[in-house]
Amino acid sequence: MILVIGGAGYIGSHVVKELLKSKEVVILDNLSTGHRWAVDERAVFVEGDLGNKDDLKALFSQYPIEAVMHFAASSLVGESVINPMKYYMNNVSSTLTLLQTMLEFGINKFIFSSTAATYGIPNVDMITEETATNPINPYGQSKLMVENILSDLAKADDLKYVVLRYFNAAGAFESGEIGEEHNPETHLIPIILQHLLGQRESISIFGSDYETEDGTCIRDYIHVTDLANAHVLALEALLEGKKETATYNLGNGLGYSVKEVVEMCENVTSKKANVVMAERRAGDPARLVASSDKIYKELGWKTEFSLEQIISTAWNWHQTRVPVKG
Template sequence: MRDMTVLVTGGAGYIGSHAVLALLDAGYQVVVVDNLVTGFAWAVDSRATLIEANIEDDGRVRAAIRGHHVRAIMHFAGSVVVPESVSDPLKYYRNNTVASRSLLESAVAEGVPHFIFSSTAATYGTPATETVSENSPTVPINPYGMSKLMTEAMLRDVAAAHPVNYAALRYFNVAGADPQGRSGQSTAGATHLIKVAVEAATGKRSSVAVFGNDFDTPDGTGVRDYIHVSDLAAAHVAALDLLIADPAKSHILNAGYGHGFSVMQVLDAVDRVTNRTIERRIEGRRVGDPAALISDNKAILATLDWTPQRDDLDTIVGDALAWERKLAERQ
């Protein structure tokens, strides 16, 4: 069934461009719809077709689905900066929830049977336990997490009413870059720790802020579950394969490695890989930051034909660093 065409929204962005690579490498045909507000046309592999459009442009999206005989959608388009979602919540409910509703309506109208959604561990809010499973309470503490949870609810209801099955993958902390150097995190002003750290290591930043060093963790800094973006992209392909094989079932799955590293451990890894020392700047905790947030990933390992290939902090950092250096050559 891998001769089918997949429409990838946000395929010119960080995670979306890696999913495009994974789909193409697996034999799928790919059409990307991206408005290029935060994505880059050059990040889309030349084997894919790029359509510059907003996903809520029903006419263009439906024409793309019909014209390319699309049978599955992977939905990455949206806004992803948590603090911005707090200061501009309506932007997030428009870009993430309202736009997703339009895309789902187009999918149903055109008879697309499979839908994969880029969700987030932010749907869990501030959990009572450091390890969270898919059955943990979903109580988002910011509009970003809520906008994603609302889309999950729409997917559930649409799948109950129409011949559509879906997989929603709740990402933990995505990092790294394509090992072959074909894509990576390229957006200016990124807030993800490993991206910020490799920017500091290559001279783009003078220091790295550490938000809180008094958490109840081994070294006092926050612990997070980091997943390599290429492993995450592979999980999307595996999820699509499963949806095709069993169209009667849908899935919500944590996408993480099931273990975590502290902020200081990550910065130590960057120092180790670069053989230099990044300046750490200790600042106060950010509101809502839990001490630790780690995935219970037993479900994704049991459900998908997927085994992480790059579950190693130095590997993740090394790939991110290689991309940062390559990005500097482009500028």
């Protein structure tokens, strides 16, 4: 049985869908940002907190858990700057409680959801796992701290782990059962689609004078199901003894500009966006694109969804979330 912490959240719930094809799953989620409707009914659901040792001990005592996947971090960059204590408490301290309790129960296999924010603003066209880590906000810093903790525990306590650093997760489950729903919403694709559904008056593009082909920032978008499949492959590598420790980037290796994303949303929806050009945001690099060559070579993972498919699945999902009038 696999324990998925944060399995009611956006990425966690999609990983659960893929895991259930071959595994039994128990979910721990405090529902602070996750949703009960996102929980697959085939999984065991326990409402609790990864920082609560009693909740963890009860889980590890009751269920035959062989590995843990962690998706329960606080993840808003702006909030982390305003409230760093929250990020260090939840993302670092609570994760330490989880790791300590796991090891006490003899559970030593761990999949960690990390982030491109660990790299900060790298001055390279293509980010590899060898690119220097230099986070510029508490969110990225907290994730990198846990990565370093995992490395130390692997040497001292025989912890086996895979770190997955990903870029911009997007899209929704192809059936439309689950998808992206945050409050507040900070991600580009859902913001555009909400606007095209009439839920926002306009969308803003922050900066049109970057050194890119069309002057707008380039980012790496990856479908959430592609992400989920990478987590399943990483888990299998740990369970089968193919890997003891590893760190992988998850990205599409291409990158799309903000204008390209807006235009694709318009094409998919057959609607025209009201775009407002705005000043650059502080700290926004011109280009953030990941190389996923390492995980392709070692685990055979590659992306299957195009940008159009990412947006199409997201559009199908967001249309179901529009309140019915009358």
